[in-house]
Amino acid sequence: MSELxxxxxxxxxxVVGLGTVVVLPLGLRLLGxxxxxxxxxxxxxxxxxxxxxxVWLPVGAPAALLATPFAAACLVLAVCxxxxxxxxxxxxxxxxxxGAAALVAERAGWGLLGFSGGYLALTVPHMLFAGFGACLVVGLVAQTTATPLTRVAGVAVPPGVLLVLAGYFVSDAAELVGAVVLTAGLWCAAAATVGLVGSRTARLLLRVGAVTIAVSMLLALWWAVGEATGLAHPSLxxxxxxxxxxxxxxFVLCSLLGLRLLPTTPQPPGLTYAEIGATQAGRLPQGYRHLRVRHLLMSGATTLDLASxxxxxxxxxxxEAALVQVLPDGPEAVPGLRVVSRPGAGPVSLPVPCEVVWVERTTDRVGFAYGTLPGHPFRGEEAFTVERDDAGDLWFVVTAFxxxxxxxxxxxxxxxxVGQRLYLRVLARGARRLAVVRQLGRVS
Incomplete structure (x- = not known):
């Protein structure tokens, strides 16, 4: 840290200790x-x-070793x-x-991407507070109140943080652009927090955060302008x-504490869309991306083939035949049953929760549909049916919005x-395997 x-x-x-021990764990609790x-x-x-x-130990291997578990924890966060x-x-x-990578490198006495000493040390709090803290405040405020101010903050703050970081590598002018964008976004976020409704303590903490960021970002602009133009400005x-x-x-600590004290609105446990059952009627609602796919399973199928x-x-x-992992709450699809599929592999698999919304068994169609639950990467409904047409052909049909x-x-x-269609092709292949087995068994 010789530059400081x-x-x-x-x-x-x-500040680094405050970020790693207090702010980051507090933010994770708020996320859940x-x-x-x-x-x-x-x-x-x-x-x-x-x-x-x-950070209080001399630079060397012991200090770097102590910082390594934090870097591993931050890697988990990045995956999340x-x-x-x-x-x-x-x-x-x-x-x-x-920030964790910069911390390990600085504590070990290494350079990282051409930087060392004080600049690496300053990267740690920037990523903890401008990166984690400020972006989290913006994200949480946007979840609490959707206003033009929060929309501007959501668009400006994350790129602003990344632009300031990129400015280290590009130029002082690029860093100035990042500072301007970041300042505009943070001021919008601060203004949005002032209107939030909560306890007196929550409102006080949020107002302290708003006033603080209004003043402190003026200092950031002053420093960035000075670095870019050569005008007199504060030292590092x-x-x-x-x-x-x-x-x-x-700003960060007071704002997070204030948000934590706000009354929480529990997330509804039910389906995440309103047009429940629309795939059964075939008339899909507007405002969604529609998908209709048909795959031929067999020709000359009987009603028994359809039923099987x-x-x-x-x-x-x-x-199961398509090697798609599903974890249903019951052995058979019935309305209200919940099922979780897990695309991906191992620790990087993503749980995709759904609920069965309708089941149909007729002489020409058998199938079900499930809708998305909180935690699903999409909102909408998907129906899987096996259908027999007038020509006797058996089809695997998917209808979704x-x-x-x-x-x-x-x-x-x-x-x-593209990913959805590939996934459905895999399921169709599984259905075709079962249809072929059924057909061979009927012939024999």
């Missing part, structure tokens, strides 16, 4: 287990405590970005890993003691349609 004064170094150590597994576990603050101790709904919260979970040490401490304690393959579909054997309900699904855009 002794006072600034000590202030930086205290749906976003981060075991969000209330003492392992999070314990890993943070080891990192907090490491796929579980969250909004981009600000995803950035909040991803950026601590950047002065910024660490003023802007850094104010952001950490006055349809029964396999309702008893999850089509999914959905919209993305996760930031990364929206970001993937048209690729999600």
């Amino acid at each position: 004064s002794p006072v600034a170094e000590d202030a930086l150590r205290v 287990d749906r976003a981060v597994p075991r969000s209330r576990s003492l392992l999070w603050p314990l890993a943070g405590l080891l990192a907090a101790v490491s 970005t796929v579980r969250v709904r909004t981009f600000p919260v995803a950035v909040a979970l991803a950026t601590p890993l950047v 040490s002065w910024m660490a003691v003023t802007h850094g401490v104010a952001n950490a304690v006055g 393959v349809g029964d396999a579909l309702l008893r999850w054997r089509v999914h 959905s919209v993305p309900d996760r930031w990364w699904v929206r970001l993937a855009g048209p690729l999600t349609v």
Whole structure:
């Protein structure tokens, strides 16, 4: 930390400890287990405590070793970005890993991407408070109140954080652009918190956070303008003691504590869309992406073939034959039954919860539909049916309507349609295997 004064170094150590031991575990508790597994576990603050101790030790292997568990914990958080709904919260979970990597490198006395010493040390609190803390505040406020201010904050703050980080590598001018974008977003978020309804203590904490960020970001703009133009501006040490401490304690900590004291609205346990059962009638609702797929299973099928393959579909054997992991609450699809499929593999598999909304058994169609539950990356409904047409051909038919309900699904855009069609092709292959087995058994 040779670029910083002794006072600034000590202030930086205290701020890092506050971030790793208090702010990050507090933020994870606010997010809950749906976003981060075991969000209330003492392992999070314990890993943070080891990192907090490491910054007071001399640079060397012991200090780097103590910081390593925190880096591993931040890697877990980065993986959890796929579980969250909004981009600000995803950035909040991803950026601590950047800070943790900088911490390990600085504590070991290494360089990282051309940086060392004080600049690496300053990256740690920036990623903990501008990255994790500020983005999390924006994401949580947006969940509490949807206003034009929160929408601007959600669009501006995550790119602002990343632009400031990119400015380290590009130029002082790029860092200035990032500071302007970040300031605009944080001021909008602060203004939005002032109107939130809660206890007197919650309102006081949120107002302290709003006032603090309004002032401290003026200091950030002053410093960024000075770096880009050569005008007189505060030193890094002065910024660490003023802007850094104010952001950490006055804005992030006070805002998170204030949000924690706000009355919570429990998430409804039921389906996440309104048009329940629309796939059965065949008239799909507007405002969703529609999908209709048909795969031929066999020609010359009888009603017994339909009943046999349809029964396999309702008893999850089509999914089993397609090697798709499903965890239903019962052996057969019935309305109200809940089922979780797990696309992916091992620790990176994603639980996808659904509830069966209708089941049909007729002389020409057998199947069911399930709708999305909280935690599903989409909102909507999907129907799987086995149908026999007038020519005697047996078809596997999928009818669905959905919209993305996760930031990364929206970001993937048209690729999600490709993924859906590949998944349905896999299921159709499983249904075809069962149909072939049925046909061979009938012939023999």
